[in-house]
Amino acid sequence: MLRFTILGFPVTVIWTFWLGAALLGSGSADTREGFQQMLVFVAAAFLSILLHELGHAWFQRKYGGRSQIVMHAFGGYAQGIGRYTRNQSLVITFAGPAMNFVLAALAYLIARSIHFDLFSIYRPYGMPFLTASLISTLFWINLSWGILNLVPVLPLDGGRVLEHLMYGRNPALRFQISAVAAVLVAVAGFVWLKAIFLSLMFCYLAFVNWEASHGRRIRNVFTGQ
Ligand SMILES: [Zn+2]
Known part of the structure; x- marks a missing residue:
């Protein structure tokens, strides 16, 4: 179990998080590029879920609560102690998916600035596989997780x-x-x-x-x- 503190919030990563992320990203892990893609997916999932939970935790603290983050297989949560009004609770809840949309927008802008078409299966000539994979994975998982989280x-x-x-x-x-x-x-x-x-x-x-x-x-x- 990995534990650390970020921006004053204690974070616990349960081992099932790594397993879940590797499973989700393991589509073609039997090739060299597929295996690298899986590692990129795990790293992108870690960053995306951590920032999502930090969005919740940040507003819990802003409204007088205390919060700690737990990451587990296929997700995570920001566990807060505090009392919030209905509007504050809505802001705290929306702050998570909002972080995913910000990350997706950043990945999109970076891709545009280097003429990388995220909707194409090809990467620009000369761009390293890992760079292309990281930008496109960050864009797609944050866009889809942001939307899915709002159902x-x-x-x-x-x-x-x-x-x-x-x-x-x-x-x-x-x-x-x-x-x-x-x-x-x-x-x-x-x-x-x-x-x-x-x-x-x-x-x-x-x-x-x-x-x-x-x-x-x-x-x-x-x-x-
Ligand atoms: Zn959330």
């Missing part, structure tokens, strides 16, 4: 937004909405993106939320909560 499915940030907006109302409803939204993402991911792993993950989130809507609490294997 209204608990415990993702979009689900948290739903929770803040529905505060005090029928508590089962937010889990039912999460379950339905998760099924829609699972189907869309399978049919249009052929992303089997994404589909399976959202099927699992649909199950967890459906059980929660019936008052049955399932321990989330990703967050451990």
Whole structure:
């Protein structure tokens, strides 16, 4: 387990984080370039998830809370102790995906400045593989994770937004909405993106939320909560 402090926030990286990131990035790791791509993916995932959680943690501290960051397989969370108003909670929640969109925009601007087309499978002549791979991986994972995180499915940030907006109302409803939204993402991911792993993950989130809507609490294997 890796532990360090950044900007005053304690960070714990559970070993499953490295395993999860390597699995997600291991599409063609049986070739030399594929293996390098996997290492780039792990590094980009580390940076992207850390900055995402720092976005949450920074605003928790700004609003008087204390926060620590935990990174685990397929994600992470900023665990805060504090009391926030509804608007503050919304800012804290949006700050995570916002960091991903900032990173994606930076990668896009860097790519543009060196005439690297992120939508093409070719890199400019003479550009080292690792440089191209890092810029394009940072762009694509931050864009897709930023968007995916905003779908209204608990415990993702979009689900948290739903929770803040529905505060005090029928508590089962937010889990039912999460379950339905998760099924829609699972189907869309399978049919249009052929992303089997994404589909399976959202099927699992649909199950967890459906059980929660019936008052049955399932321990989330990703967050451990
Ligand atoms: Zn988040």
